[in-house]
Amino acid sequence: MQRFDVIVVGGGPAGAVTARVAAAAGASVLVLERRARIEEPSACAGLISPRTLSVLGASEACVIRRLRSVTFHAPGGGSLSVRATSDRALVVDRSVLEQELLARAAEAGADVRLGATATGWRDGIVRFDSPGGEGAASCAVLVGADGPESQVASWSGVRVASGELRAIQVEIELPPGEVDNVHVFVGRRVAPGFFAWSIPAQDRRFRVGLAVGTGVDPAPHLEALLAARFPEGRIVSRVKGVIPLAPGGRIAGDGVLLVGDAAAHVKPLSGGGLYFGGLCARAAGRAAAAAAATGDRLAPLRHYQDACRQLIGAETRFGATVRSIRDALDDEEWNNVLAILDDPDLLALVAERIDLDHLRHMVPHVVGHPRLWRTLLRLWEVVRAHAGDASASDVLGVAPPHDEFL
Ligand SMILES: Cc1cc2nc3c(=O)[nH]c(=O)nc-3n(C[C@H](O)[C@H](O)[C@H](O)COP(=O)(O)OP(=O)(O)OC[C@H]3O[C@@H](n4cnc5c(N)ncnc54)[C@H](O)[C@@H]3O)c2cc1C
Missing domain, CATH: 3.50.50.60 (FAD/NAD(P)-binding domain)
Structure with missing residues (x-):
């Protein structure tokens, strides 16, 4: 042997x-x-930060797109976009x-x-x-x-x-249009327990997928998303996968x-x-x-x-806390949260600082920015309604504001 x-x-x-x-x-x-x-096709959207390639020890041969913007879509139809001035993500x-x-x-x-x-x-x-x-x-x-x-x-x-999430993804071909934007769709109706995405891939192809919590079938949610957002999309391939939770x-x-x-x-x-x-x-x-x-x-x-x-x-703990708050939001609250986040000063700061691998590192910049305090207080109200002051403090790394500020 x-x-x-x-x-x-x-x-x-x-x-x-x-x-x-x-x-x-x-x-x-x-x-x-x-x-x-x-x-x-593999069960992966292929979206990574540029530094991931060097961490893995891979060349750029696998890169098919470089991206710098993302649009978040609220369940009620509202949206907000973050557009960075340099490449923040690669599609591989x-x-x-x-x-x-x-x-x-x-x-x-x-x-x-x-x-x-x-x-x-x-x-x-x-x-x-x-x-x-x-x-x-x-x-x-x-x-x-x-x-x-x-x-x-x-x-x-x-x-x-x-714990795990169940994910499903199709690659679709669309008529010519925008190619450099990631779309994220949030809300319980769209993807209960997680979110949905559309990511540009080769030529006119897009990877459209979503993940949902345990016990939910992701397929009908994907069909609904495709019908609502990509009615002209021709499905080229379909994959299913599991995303592990609870590290x-x-x-x-x-x-x-x-x-x-x-x-x-x-x-x-x-x-x-x-x-x-x-x-x-x-x-x-x-x-x-x-x-x-x-x-x-x-x-x-x-x-x-x-x-x-x-x-x-540290990044895993931060992400898990934010996710537990995020997953508690109902669709009405999502509409409210995206409206609160639609603050030009906040979006400019996020565009400048966003790092896909270390979202936690953005927090001190946001918290330390006096022009954003009003926005933060509004967010705090939403978060404490679900998670209490302790989780909110955990996420922001600061003590809760006194009631007189709220
Ligand atoms: C729909 C979807 C989209 C995703 N999108 C992204 C993304 O955009 N960016 C990102 O960073 N991550 C994404 N992920 C997560 C990412 O795909 C995984 O984290 C990654 O593949 C994990 O790599 P791994 O090597 O640990 O496991 P895997 O990629 O799952 O590799 C495990 C390997 O083990 C092999 N194997 C299993 N059992 C055996 C056995 N008994 N004997 C021999 N071989 C075996 C399998 O064939 C497989 O090749 C996504 C996941 C899903 C489900």
Whole structure:
């Protein structure tokens, strides 16, 4: 039986980056990826910050658009736009990105096997089905990079998933028109428990999708959105997916760690996982290599869990608090919130400061801007109605205003 220092189950972005970093650190690495070919369409809108590419260690070959504006649509028909003066987001071709990441893992020395499905793990031995038949290999460290419905998580008992969003997305072709704008549709009727989006892709294609809370079927909501907003759209492809929630559980144990969606390394507000997953995958690769090299299957992996908390913990907590407030709003309140946010000073500041990966960093600028205090007080009223002063203070990082100001 072949023996590896590290076996990575899942050759998505998180698995490929983990494998590359572990191999570059000197570990012998096997990647098992069940897809026989890496191709579109994938369950991803492909919207990332420009820095995500360098975090993942990818070139710009996958970039199909550069974006600098977003329009939010309230349920009642109102809207507001933020238009930055420089590119703030990229739209990528996921398959080109993933092919490059896997090629880089292989260049670093990892043995990448496509069409190979891991079927079990016991006593350090991973079993798998591959085009060549059933196989088995042993390892010092097993990495679960097998996505939101991670089997490694259940084999190892490392983390129990406790929440998820169901997502659906189509790629549609539209008649010639605007191409450089992201649209976000909010409100319970549109997408209960999350939001809907439209993102320009290649040529006249757009990725239109939405996510909804547990127990809701996303399909009728997407049909309604397409009929209302994109009646001329010709559907080219359709995908479904799951976005994991509830991060913060145990993501490492004796000789095993989880990374990426398997560990819910996802931004709570947007559901984006490529940036957080990339950051944590680099830490995962280093930890897995260190555990294999030292024979200590516990300490480096525990250190990995702490490293993830340091890398994404504060932003995740901030996002989760804002999301819980956001999800409590009914459609009437959404109309009100978008009307409050439609303040030229606020929109100018957001346009200047917005950072998709670190929304929290914008808060001190907003709070410290005297011209925005009136807007903030109006927002505070909405937030405290749902979440109380404690959550509102958490989000804004300031004490609640005295009642006489409200
Ligand atoms: C509709 C939708 C839109 C999204 N849009 C965005 C976006 O715009 N920007 C963004 O940053 N994020 C987005 N995300 C989230 C993003 O797609 C994920 O966070 C990201 O794919 C996570 O990468 P990963 O490598 O952890 O997992 P995955 O990409 O899910 O990769 C897991 C891999 O493991 C393989 N696998 C699973 N089980 C096994 C097994 N037993 N054996 C072998 N292989 C196995 C799978 O085939 C897969 O290739 C979106 C998600 C959805 C659902």
